Structure formats: C-alpha cells, structure tokens
Amino acid sequence: MAILVVGSVAFDAIETPSGRRERCLGGAATHFSLAASYFTDVRVIGVVGEDFGPDEERIFERRNIDTRGIEHVPGKSFFWSGSYMKNLNEAQTLNTELNVFQSFSPKIPAEYEESEYLFLANIDPVLQEEVRHKMPRVKMVCGDTMNYWIKDHAENLARVLKGLDALLINDTEAKMLAKENNLVQAARKVLEMGPKALVVKHGEYGATAFFCERSFPGEASTVTVPFRVPAMPLAEVVDPTGAGDSFAGGFFGYVASQPTLTPAVFRRAMFYGSVMGSFAVERFGTERLQQLEPNEIEERFALFRQLSHLD
Numbered sequence: 001m002a003i004l005v006v007g008s009v010a011f012d013a014i015e016t017p018s019g020r021r022e023r024c025l026g027g028a029a030t031h032f033s034l035a036a037s038y039f040t041d042v043r044v045i046g047v048v049g050e051d052f053g054p055d056e057e058r059i060f061e062r063r064n065i066d067t068r069g070i071e072h073v074p075g076k077s078f079f080w081s082g083s084y085m086k087n088l089n090e091a092q093t094l095n096t097e098l099n100v101f102q103s104f105s106p107k108i109p110a111e112y113e114e115s116e117y118l119f120l121a122n123i124d125p126v127l128q129e130e131v132r133h134k135m136p137r138v139k140m141v142c143g144d145t146m147n148y149w150i151k152d153h154a155e156n157l158a159r160v161l162k163g164l165d166a167l168l169i170n171d172t173e174a175k176m177l178a179k180e181n182n183l184v185q186a187a188r189k190v191l192e193m194g195p196k197a198l199v200v201k202h203g204e205y206g207a208t209a210f211f212c213e214r215s216f217p218g219e220a221s222t223v224t225v226p227f228r229v230p231a232m233p234l235a236e237v238v239d240p241t242g243a244g245d246s247f248a249g250g251f252f253g254y255v256a257s258q259p260t261l262t263p264a265v266f267r268r269a270m271f272y273g274s275v276m277g278s279f280a281v282e283r284f285g286t287e288r289l290q291q292l293e294p295n296e297i298e299e300r301f302a303l304f305r306q307l308s309h310l311d
C-alpha cells in the first residue's frame with residue numbers, strides 16, 4: 001500500500017530554548033513522509049528550488065521515499081522561520097516565503113496514479129484541491145492545514161474539507177476554523193464542514209479524535225465517543241517543529257499498513273501518531289526521524305501502553 005503526499009518541502013530557520021538552526025530541511029510533506037516511511041511506501045508531490053541539493057535528496061532516499069513527484073525549478077525553496085521561545089507548544093511564525101510554491105501546479109507522475117491513500121499536508125488549499133481532484137480513486141484522504149490558510153483562504157479550504165475522511169489539526173486551529181472556543185463544540189462544527197473524522201493535536205498533551213455517524217459507516221455500532229491519546233512526557237523537547245506532521249505520518253502510515261479502517265485501527269493509529277511525534281521533538285528538524293530503528297518504535301509503543309492502560 002502506498003501513500004501519496006502533497007505539501008511543503010522547505011528550509012526552516014528555528015529557534016527554541018535548546019538552541020537555533022539557521023537552515024534545516026523541513027516542510028510538512030518532509031516530516032510527514034519520513035514518519036510514514038516506517039510503516040508503508042510513501043510518494044511525494046511538491047516543488048523545490050535550486051537550493052535543494054543532493055544532501056537533501058539523500059535524506060528521502062535513505063528512507064526509500066519516492067521523490068519523482070518533487071519538481072525542481074529555478075528559484076528558492078519554500079522558507080519558513082519560527083520561534084518557540086514564548087511557547088514550546090505553539091510556533092510563532094517569524095517569516096513565511098512561499099517562493100517556488102507561488103507558481104506551482106502539481107503534476108502526478110504516472111507511477112503515482114494507483115496510490116491507495118492520499119495525504120494533503122499543509123500547503124495552499126488550492127493545491128490540495130488540485131491533487132485531490134487528480135486522484136479520484138483513492139481509498140482514503142486525510143488532510144492538515146494551519147492558521148495561515150484558515151485566516152485568509154477560508155473559501156478554498158472549505159472545498160478541501162468536504163472531501164476529507166479525516167482532518168488533523170491542532171486545537172488552536174480547530175477553534176479558529178470553527179470560530180468557537182470550546183473544543184467539543186468546535187469539533188462538532190468542524191465535522192459539519194465535511195470531514196468524516198477530526199483529530200485534534202494538543203502538542204505535549206496528546207491528541208483527541210472526534211467522530212460522527214459518517215466516520216465508520218460499515219460498523220454495526222457507530223462510535224461517536226471521542227478517543228484521546230497522551231503524548232510522551234519528555235525531559236527535554238529540543239524542537240517541536242514537525243511534531244504535528246510526524247503525528248500525521250505515524251497515524252496515516254499505520255492506517256495504510258492495515259487491511260481496513262476499523263475503529264480499533266483508528267485508535268491504534270492515534271498511538272503510532274503520538275509515538276512518531278514524540279521522536280520528532282527529540283532533535284532539531286528531521287534529525288531524529290532520519291535514523292530511527294523499527295524496534296525503537298515498538299519499544300516506545302510499549303511505553304505508551306504502560307503510560308495509558310489500567311490493566
């Protein structure tokens with residue numbers, strides 16, 4: 001099974017209480033695909049500039065991530081700089097330069113057309129919609145977005161939300177999207193906008209999945225009680241950048257590795273999401289997710305069991 005992901009492939013400048021990096025490989029599609037690559041085949045659609053070279057390419061290659069859908073064009077790659085000095089749970093965006101993404105029109109290589117799963121990672125909703133449109137036969141579509149797009153691109157985003165099986169966003173974004181301060185009421189409103197399920201990420205406090213009658217239509221008993229997973233309590237969070245995308249990569253990667261999406265698979269996927277998010281924050285940028293051993297993932301999954309199970 002393969003996941004096709006479209007989203008930003010970027011260079012990030014990051015400052016956190018643990019230090020700073022002036023330029024490291026980032027982007028929503030990058031973090032997502034590294035995390036998902038531990039569970040299933042991943043193919044990326046995106047665009048980069050001349051500053052994206054063999055060193056960056058190798059990071060994807062080492063994880064067997066298919067990058068034939070990453071276009072190389074003249075100009076500079078997407079650039080984002082953020083600070084976590086005020087709040088480790090939420091990035092303060094200092095600068096966003098879309099650069100080569102400004103005139104990007106996604107093309108799907110023939111080899112990608114039969115991908116069963118589609119992830120619309122954080123990027124202009126117009127591009128998310130274009131890719132969704134070109135992949136009509138996928139089994140499941142999940143997506144992400146952020147305040148930048150919610151604020152000024154609401155109409156375009158509304159069209160994307162209608163076609164999603166699950167939307168994964170953080171709690172500030174969920175409240176902003178619903179224009180509602182209470183999370184449960186915000187979730188209800190977001191689900192009315194189209195997604196069949198909603199996963200709200202709470203940074204160091206874990207994540208909650210909200211369901212509705214449309215979440216598991218094949219199930220005899222419809223699950224509508226929310227489901228919450230914790231995050232791993234860590235002694236040091238070095239860099240939270242990409243934690244949300246890594247959560248999404250672990251979540252969707254696990255779903256894609258399973259024969260069907262049942263409520264039990266969804267819940268387990270939430271745990272794998274939290275596992276991958278917990279690794280992502282241990283080092284700057286993608287450093288930690290570049291070199292994980294599969295047994296480390298299972299060991300941490302076992303720790304999550306101890307952390308959250310009564311018996």
Ligand code: AMP
Nearest residue numbers: 008010026027080122241242243244245
């Ligand atoms: P997160 O998982 O939310 O921490 O995502 C972090 C990644 O999102 C960074 O590596 C950035 O390059 C990328 N990013 C930041 N702003 C945007 C944006 N407006 N559109 C797409 N990607 C972004």
